[in-house]
Amino acid sequence: MSQPLSDDANSSTPRDPAPSSTSTLKAIIHHSRLNNTNLNFSTSVEGPISITQLFIRRSRLSTTIEALPPSPPLLSQHGTGYDLTNSVFSPDGRNFQVEYAVKAVENGGTAIGIRCKDGVVLALEKLVTSKLLKPNANKRISTIDRNMGVVSSGLLPDARHFVSRSREEAASWRQMYKAPIPVSALADRMGQYTQAYTLFSSVRPFGVTSIIAGWDSEAEVGVDGQVGSGPSIGAGGKQDIKKKGGPYLYMIEPSGMYWAYYGAATGKGRQSAKSELEKLDLAAGELSLEQGIKEAARIIYVAHEDSKDKEFELEMCWVSSLAGPTKGRFEEVPKDLREEAEKLAKKAIEGDDDEDEEKMET
Amino acid sequence: MDCHPEVWGRPRYEIYGDYDHSHLHTSGPMQHTQQPIVTGTSVIAVKFKDGVVIAADNLASYGSLARFTDVKRLRKFNSQSVIGFGGDVSDMQYLDRTLGSLDTNENYSNSDQPLHARNLHTYLSKVMYARRSKFDPLWNAILVAGLDGEDMPFLASVDLLGTKFSSPTLATGFGAHLAVPILRRTVPDEEAVQQTTKDQAVELVKESMKVLFYRDARSLDNYSIAVITKESGVELKENEKLENQSWAFADQIRGYGTQVN
Numbered sequence: 001m002s003q004p005l006s007d008d009a010n011s012s013t014p015r016d017p018a019p020s021s022t023s024t025l026k027a028i029i030h031h032s033r034l035n036n037t038n039l040n041f042s043t044s045v046e047g048p049i050s051i052t053q054l055f056i057r058r059s060r061l062s063t064t065i066e067a068l069p070p071s072p073p074l075l076s077q078h079g080t081g082y083d084l085t086n087s088v089f090s091p092d093g094r095n096f097q098v099e100y101a102v103k104a105v106e107n108g109g110t111a112i113g114i115r116c117k118d119g120v121v122l123a124l125e126k127l128v129t130s131k132l133l134k135p136n137a138n139k140r141i142s143t144i145d146r147n148m149g150v151v152s153s154g155l156l157p158d159a160r161h162f163v164s165r166s167r168e169e170a171a172s173w174r175q176m177y178k179a180p181i182p183v184s185a186l187a188d189r190m191g192q193y194t195q196a197y198t199l200f201s202s203v204r205p206f207g208v209t210s211i212i213a214g215w216d217s218e219a220e221v222g223v224d225g226q227v228g229s230g231p232s233i234g235a236g237g238k239q240d241i242k243k244k245g246g247p248y249l250y251m252i253e254p255s256g257m258y259w260a261y262y263g264a265a266t267g268k269g270r271q272s273a274k275s276e277l278e279k280l281d282l283a284a285g286e287l288s289l290e291q292g293i294k295e296a297a298r299i300i301y302v303a304h305e306d307s308k309d310k311e312f313e314l315e316m317c318w319v320s321s322l323a324g325p326t327k328g329r330f331e332e333v334p335k336d337l338r339e340e341a342e343k344l345a346k347k348a349i350e351g352d353d354d355e356d357e358e359k360m361e362t
Numbered sequence: 363m364d365c366h367p368e369v370w371g372r373p374r375y376e377i378y379g380d381y382d383h384s385h386l387h388t389s390g391p392m393q394h395t396q397q398p399i400v401t402g403t404s405v406i407a408v409k410f411k412d413g414v415v416i417a418a419d420n421l422a423s424y425g426s427l428a429r430f431t432d433v434k435r436l437r438k439f440n441s442q443s444v445i446g447f448g449g450d451v452s453d454m455q456y457l458d459r460t461l462g463s464l465d466t467n468e469n470y471s472n473s474d475q476p477l478h479a480r481n482l483h484t485y486l487s488k489v490m491y492a493r494r495s496k497f498d499p500l501w502n503a504i505l506v507a508g509l510d511g512e513d514m515p516f517l518a519s520v521d522l523l524g525t526k527f528s529s530p531t532l533a534t535g536f537g538a539h540l541a542v543p544i545l546r547r548t549v550p551d552e553e554a555v556q557q558t559t560k561d562q563a564v565e566l567v568k569e570s571m572k573v574l575f576y577r578d579a580r581s582l583d584n585y586s587i588a589v590i591t592k593e594s595g596v597e598l599k600e601n602e603k604l605e606n607q608s609w610a611f612a613d614q615i616r617g618y619g620t621q622v623n
Binding site for chain 2: 142143145146167171174178224225226227228229
């Protein structure tokens, strides 16, 4: 059998001892690319190569391994194979597939969440990809149960699957406990679910970072289907305990990592959105829901500044306390409120521009 | 100690031979609900020109024992429909949860049109008929009151067999015998519905509830009443008390025939 490779003259460094046939094949291909030459298998088969043929050829190659000349060391981590499969650790302990999923998220429209004193706001920069799309249709913020919502950026179908699973989790919690799922429990379950998609090579990680917002009811919620109030005194009589309830905001990343946040941002404009969120001093818990709406609209507009040439649509949903405007339910922000917030946002941005111009002039 | 509970206390097999284990088979054929246990009695309802009035008392009986006295059997579904349940209370709770998840799932579809009373009645009738066809009925008689797709008053019934019908006046259970004749005096047909005001309808229903309390041994004088109109949605009052009962004449009654005083 003839020598299968023709280029070997430039190689001088010694090879690793006893490489496997697979890595050898890759190394050969890599090597030949580096040297800008063609692999020239001297076989009699013409046309496209089937898998079986490849195996045969590889086994033939492996018989000639001993005869192969040394090849140069591999330069970068890419091409070493650690990024080709989900659930595989690289030598420095990373899962590259998850990091690539994060790249998909970073291409998506900006999504933010703001936890206010008396509720939570979710907002999304929905990029308009075609003039043929109907305005205010194709909603991207979804309701979970009645008191929670999810917004995500990244791959839309992945987001839909995430939402669908969240709804199943909320429904199964009700089935089991006859009560609504607490936001923290939903975040935990969805975190677990997302993380499971980093454990197997047969699946790919989620291409979305999702923000979950909700309000746990501050009122005593009866058991689903409950009739009557039970004994008013004595054994089984209820004590009047004030439930805490309140606003919650979580963000879940493709790795399955999640934290609770005062303000969360993801997608293309996350950097500028985050720095705007930090200015709000949300930890003080002073920002009202109405104010939160306005800030959310402004932040989406600020985050959009970098890709100004593209059209976008603002989508906003909110949830408040029982005493608040949504009565503990997760809903779309009413049109007039949203438009007012948008008007203020545009004004704020133009104001910034004016200031900049003034500075330029002076 | 013998680890098989089924032989505890039985004659020792080395002396009396093997125990006949066929005696332990108690399962038999699969059994579904054969009878209601904790029950609610009548639900009554009447249409008037702008809406519907529906009422049911707050009692859940355990046989002849008036066991639970604060069981609310009218369920507000959304701003335009109320469902009144008679019959088994656990099945009512099941239906309430089912309708709750239906409501949640409908909300997901982002449609501007919420489910109205006619939708609910259709849904319930299919659930009821499917269950009876599995020989495992939900032991209820149900009235659905509210507004239909055109905001017109809607009132219809469905029961454990999946039988459904509609009428300007409806009542389940005992009420079908006692309340319907009274209601029909004022509201015999759809034409009369147009002549009936809200106040008249409410008064009529309250009067019928009183008659039912007089005559139905499984009834209570605490009741819930709901009025559904387009203008003010659902007005549900859950702790009403029967008023102006007439018992004074009882003083005059002596003995069972010939006794004079």
